[in-house]
Amino acid sequence: MDIYDVLIRDFPFLLKGLGVAIVLLAALLVIGFVLGMSICLLQLYGPKTRLLQWPLLLYERVFRGVPIIIMLFIFYYGISGVYDISAFAAAILAMGLRSAAYQSQIFRSAFQSVPAGQMMAARAMGMSKAKAIRHIIFPQAARHAIGPWTNEFSSEIKETSLAYVIGVVELTRQAHYIITSTQGNVLIVFAVVALLYFVLNRAGNSLLYAYERKLAVPGFEK
């Protein structure tokens, strides 16, 4: 069988791998979003005690400072020693927690770029802090965050491929399986895989850019 027949025959496996990568991506981004937003809100608006702020800072430093491959190994082999965790779950956890560290930074600088007068005016009108954050600060911060968040989205797509080192059968590992059943046509297989990653990346970016344009405020330059 020549390589093209193999590719056509095994393309469903590649798509399945892509599907796994997309689920991994979505899960890690959601974890990263929820946790990252919470960290950001606690850092900016929570109590300023060291008891709270210090661990948050440590978390951020550690997860941004350790290579993701090491994190994947630590989470998979570390946790599976005490609890039966699948490689997929370990990857979601490790990558989600790491993304939270990055996303908290994105959100923090977005919130901080909203001028202080906005909060002051909202409070002066009688809004509680929570309402002011929700109705005034958050919508403006979202506009600042969406650009950097799009970058985070793109880099996490690419990093999902690293999950294969702990045995998650995502797109890159499916590609390896196919390669072992062909005779050395490595380049073509990986070119197809690269194209799949690229398409996913462009699709996501286009959606996010469209959202950014939709949020744009007339006359307001960032």
Add this chain to the structure above:
Amino acid sequence: MTDDLILDVQGVTKSYDGLEVLKGIGFGLRKGETKVLIGPSGSGKSTLLRCINYLTRPDAGRIFLSGEEVREGNIDAMRARMGFVFQDFNLFSHLTVLDNVRICQIKVSGIDRETATQRAQQELARVGLGDKAAAYPAELSGGQQQRVSIARALAMDPDVLLFDEPTSALDPELTNEVIRVMQQLARDGMTMVVVTHEMSFARQAADELIFMENGHIVEQGPPGNLFSHAASERTRAFLNVIAEHG
């Protein structure tokens, strides 16, 4: 004792790291009165206004709004009844003019959307911007933005309006449109405390002028009296400087 006062400020003090910025300020405001607060830069005028609605928390002293004491515990409700107009407008930049004027009616006062919209349109018409409801703040001139911020404050139906140098960030040719709106408010019987160096406004609209220096009230009285024969040398000197530099 103070029930006919809309705003009653008693013995307010405030220090910033040892620097005493307000040294026991007291004054009162009856319904429909306009008082203009003047004084050199750094004399504590902004700090005083911010202490009145607890944007800055006073160290000591008491504030009463229509007989009810302003406290940390009721501050959101009290602020909803005090309009604040900032030097640099602080309009909500992601919202249209209409939404700027109605959002706090809806989210703070719990007024339904339709009533809030009507009220917003009424207040925008009052400041001469009925046709700008759909615009965003960044599409307006500074004078228009400040008038929107006045409409935003008015739409909350406040007991009192506090203005902190509302025209200082404006080019001279835009000052008048804001001053005219404020003069009309004074005529309509709005209760206001205004920090400004616009002496034409003070002369025409103020029931009383308060001259502040170094965290003290040096002198207060009807503008006519202060302009013609202020008791204090400092007040006279300050008014002369203002008169010279417009």
